[in-house]
Amino acid sequence: MRREITGFSNPTVKYLRSLREKKHRKQARQFLAEGLRLLTDARESGRVPETLVLSTARDAHPLLTALEEAVLAARGEVIETTPDILAKITGKDNPQAIAGVFAEFDTSLETIERDAAPIWLVAQALRDPGNLGTMLRTGDAIGAGGLILVDDCADPFSVEAVRASMGAIFTQRLVQARWDEFVSWLRGGSGQLVAASLRNAVPYRGAPYAAPCFVLVGNESQGLPEAYEAACDLRVTMPMKGRADSLNAAVAAAVLGYEVLASL
Amino acid sequence: MRREITGFSNPTVKYLRSLREKKHRKQARQFLAEGLRLLTDARESGRVPETLVLSTARDAHPLLTALEEAVLAARGEVIETTPDILAKITGKDNPQAIAGVFAEFDTSLETIERDAAPIWLVAQALRDPGNLGTMLRTGDAIGAGGLILVDDCADPFSVEAVRASMGAIFTQRLVQARWDEFVSWLRGGSGQLVAASLRNAVPYRGAPYAAPCFVLVGNESQGLPEAYEAACDLRVTMPMKGRADSLNAAVAAAVLGYEVLASL
Numbered sequence: 001m002r003r004e005i006t007g008f009s010n011p012t013v014k015y016l017r018s019l020r021e022k023k024h025r026k027q028a029r030q031f032l033a034e035g036l037r038l039l040t041d042a043r044e045s046g047r048v049p050e051t052l053v054l055s056t057a058r059d060a061h062p063l064l065t066a067l068e069e070a071v072l073a074a075r076g077e078v079i080e081t082t083p084d085i086l087a088k089i090t091g092k093d094n095p096q097a098i099a100g101v102f103a104e105f106d107t108s109l110e111t112i113e114r115d116a117a118p119i120w121l122v123a124q125a126l127r128d129p130g131n132l133g134t135m136l137r138t139g140d141a142i143g144a145g146g147l148i149l150v151d152d153c154a155d156p157f158s159v160e161a162v163r164a165s166m167g168a169i170f171t172q173r174l175v176q177a178r179w180d181e182f183v184s185w186l187r188g189g190s191g192q193l194v195a196a197s198l199r200n201a202v203p204y205r206g207a208p209y210a211a212p213c214f215v216l217v218g219n220e221s222q223g224l225p226e227a228y229e230a231a232c233d234l235r236v237t238m239p240m241k242g243r244a245d246s247l248n249a250a251v252a253a254a255v256l257g258y259e260v261l262a263s264l
Numbered sequence: 265m266r267r268e269i270t271g272f273s274n275p276t277v278k279y280l281r282s283l284r285e286k287k288h289r290k291q292a293r294q295f296l297a298e299g300l301r302l303l304t305d306a307r308e309s310g311r312v313p314e315t316l317v318l319s320t321a322r323d324a325h326p327l328l329t330a331l332e333e334a335v336l337a338a339r340g341e342v343i344e345t346t347p348d349i350l351a352k353i354t355g356k357d358n359p360q361a362i363a364g365v366f367a368e369f370d371t372s373l374e375t376i377e378r379d380a381a382p383i384w385l386v387a388q389a390l391r392d393p394g395n396l397g398t399m400l401r402t403g404d405a406i407g408a409g410g411l412i413l414v415d416d417c418a419d420p421f422s423v424e425a426v427r428a429s430m431g432a433i434f435t436q437r438l439v440q441a442r443w444d445e446f447v448s449w450l451r452g453g454s455g456q457l458v459a460a461s462l463r464n465a466v467p468y469r470g471a472p473y474a475a476p477c478f479v480l481v482g483n484e485s486q487g488l489p490e491a492y493e494a495a496c497d498l499r500v501t502m503p504m505k506g507r508a509d510s511l512n513a514a515v516a517a518a519v520l521g522y523e524v525l526a527s528l
Contacts (some may be wrong), residue, residue, distance in 0.1 A: 041507055130394060134512045143505030164512070171507050205526055239525060241407030243305055243435050247518070248398045248428070254515040255522045262469055263504060 002072075008088060012079065016053065016089045016101065022155050029104045031157035032089075033169070034223040036063055041167035043070050044104065049100030051077045055086045056084045058097035067098070091159065104157055107176040109148075109185045117145030118264050120213035121253055122193075124179070124228060125219035129154040133164025134250040139172045142257045145175025148214070150182050183231060186214065193232045194260070195224055196252045198245060200235035208234070209260045215254045266336075272352060277345065279363065280317065280353045286419050293368045295421035296353075297433070299360040302329055305431030306366065307334050313364030315341045319350045322361035331362070341494035355423065362401040368421055369441040373412075373449045381409025382475035382528050385517055387455075388492060389441070389483035393418040397428025398514040399481075403436045410437025412478070414446050416492045447495060450478065458498045458524070459488055460516045462509060472498070472523045481517045 005012060018024035019032045030050065033039060038061045039049065052071045058064065068078055086095045105111075114120070121139045126132050132154045136147050147156075153176070154161060162169050177185070186193060192210045195201075196217050216232065218224030223246065227233055238247065238255055247255070269276060282288035283296045294314065297303060302314065304327050316335045322328065332342055350359045369375075378384070385403045390396050396418045400411050411420075417440070418425060426433050441449070450457060456474045459465075460481050480496065482488030487510065495500055502511065502519055511519070 038278050044507075134515060137508060137512055138515055140506030140508050141502070141504050141511055143503075166508055166510075168506070168508060238405070238522065239407075241525075242404030242432065243308075244401060244404050244430055244432060246430075247405055248401055248514070250512070251398060251402055251515060251518040254511070255518055258502065258519045261505075 002078045002080070005079055005085060006079060009087060013085055013089060018243050019101065020091055020159055022158065025104070025155070030101050031104055031119050032099055032101060033162045034099040036061060036098050038167045039067055039098060039100050042100070043067055044168040045170045047102060047170045048099055049076060049102050051079060051101040053079045053081060053086060053089065053095040053099045053101075055083045055095070056080055057083045062235050064098065092159055105174060109175055109177050109181065112173050112175055114189055114191055114212045117143060118213065119144040119257060119260055120146060120148060120212060120214045121257060122150060122182070122214050122216040123153060123249065123253070124150045124216065124224055125222070126153045126249060127220055129158045129160035130164045130219065131248070131250040132156055133161040133169070135253050136165035136168035136172045138250065138254045138257055140168040142261045144172065144257065146175060148175040148177065148182060148246065150177060150179050152179065171247045179228065189244040189246050192234060194234045194236060194256070195229045195232040196238070197224065197229050197235040198237055199229055199235065201235035204236040204238050204256055204259050206263070207236045211264050213260050213264065215253060215256050215260060217249045220249050265342070266342045269343055272349060273369070277349055277353060283365065284355055284423055286422065289368070289419070289421055294365050295368055295426065296363055296365060296423055297426045298354050298363040300325060300362050302431045303331055303362060303364050304319065304443065306364070306434040307331055311434050312338045312364060313340060313366050315365040317343045317345060317350060317353065317363045317365075319347045319359070319361040321345055321347045327338040341521060349415045369438060371438050373439055373445065374443050376410060376437045376439055376453055378409070378453055378476045381407060382477065383408040383521060383524055384410060384412060384476060384478045385521060386412040386414060386446070386478050386480040387417060387479065387513065387517070388414045388488055389486070390417045390481075390513060391484055393422045393424035394428045395484065395512070396420055396512040397425040400429035400432035400436045400519050402514065402518045402521055404432035406525045407426055408436065408521065412439040412441065412446060414441060414443050440463060443492065456498060457496045458500060458520070459493045460502070460520050461488065461492065461493050461499040463493055463499065465499040468502050468520055468523055470498040470527070471500045473527050475528050477524050479517060479520050479524060481513045484513050491525065
C-alpha cells in the first residue's frame, strides 16, 4: 500500500515518532532504522521493513526502487512525506531520505547456532547504546556470529544503537539473556568463554583461544562481576601503559576480538 | 579563596554553565571536567583547576582534601554549592560531587617532543566527541604520547570528550593542526606515518612499524582523503569479514595502536 502524509499532526507521524522511546518500542515490538545503505543491508539480509517512509525530496536510486518493491511485495506500506516531517520522525535535523519500521527480532538464545561462527561477542550490563552498536559493527568486521547481551543492557533497538551498528543490527544475530540462562546454554555444548579482565589474567596476545570463542566484556563503569570472571575458561588482559586501568568497552571487545580472529 | 553559592541565578553559575558550549569555551579559554578521579588524574599530571566546585552533599575524602589544598595553593577558587546547582552546571541529573574549571592547554605542534613516546595517535576531521575522548583513553593505555587532531575535529575540551577520555585529556598531549602544518612538522624529523586504509594497503599484522609511529585514522563517514593516504609511509588494513567496509574510527585506532605496541 502507498500513501502520502503531509500533516505533522497525522497519527502515523505521532506513532513513528513514538518509536524513538523504549517504552513505545516495547509495546509495538517495532523499531526504526534510517538511510538507504542501512536499509539495503537489511533487505539483503532478509529483513524487509513493515513500513517504508520516503522523503518527497529524495533522489531516484535503483536500490530505493528495490526496497520499495520488496516492501510492497511483502504487503508492507510505503509512505511519502516531507523532509520536515521525516526530520520530526527521526529526530535528526538533516535526516536521510528514507527510514524504515522493522519488527523486532526474536532475541532468545534458541535462535542461534553456536557453530555458525568462530567468534561471538558477549556484553554484560552494557549501558551505552553507542558502545552496543559499535560492538555489532565490530562483530560484523571480525566475522562474529552475533552479540549476546547479558543482564540489563542498553536497548539494541534504540535509534542510537541501530545507527552506531552501521547496519550490523541486521547482519549480526542478537541475543538477550540473563547470566544464568546464558551460562547454562553455553555449557550445554562446546564453547570457550573468554573475559577481558585484570584479575588473574594472562596476556591477550598468544592466549590459547578456541572456537567457538565467546568474548565477554563487562559494564562500562563496573567491569565484570568477579563471579562472572571466575566462570570463564580464560581471563586475558591487554597492556595498560598509562594511568587508566581499563579501556572503553567497545574498544576492549574489538582489540580482543581481532586477536582471537588472528589466532583461530 | 573560598565561597558559597546558593542561588541558581548567581552569575558564576551562569558562567560555569556556559562552558558547556563551545563558543563560550573559546572565549574564556577554559573548560569543565568532573569527578574526583578525573580531577585527581589532572592534579597528579600537574594540572590544577582554576576553580573547584564542590557539592555540599559530598563525602569527605583525602583526595578531595588534596585537591582543595592544591587549588588554594595555586591561588584558585573553591566554591561550595548545592547538588541541584551542580547538576545545572554539569548538565547531568546525577552529577559527581565535584567539578573543576581548567585553563585550555596550548595545543600547538611545538608543544610536543616526538621522541617522548613510541606511538602517537592522529585523527583527521574526527567529528564525534565520544570517539575523540575514547582515542585519548586508548592512547593512555598503549603508552602513546598524545593525540594530534588534524583539520576540523570535534572540540577536545567539550564535556563529552573530556568524559569519554576518562582523565586521559590530562595525561595525553593534545595537538590541533592543519594537515599541511602537521605533515611539514612531521617531515622535519623522524617519524613513520601509518594510515588505516583500504586502498593499496598491507595487512596490519606484521607490517613494518617503526617508532615514533604516527597512527592516522580518518573522518567517521568519509575516511581519509586519498591524498592524505598517499602521503603516508605505510597503509595497513584490518580484516573485514562481513558486509561493512570500515570500523568505528576509535575502534580502528585502538586495534591498530595495540598492534603497533606489540610489534615495536
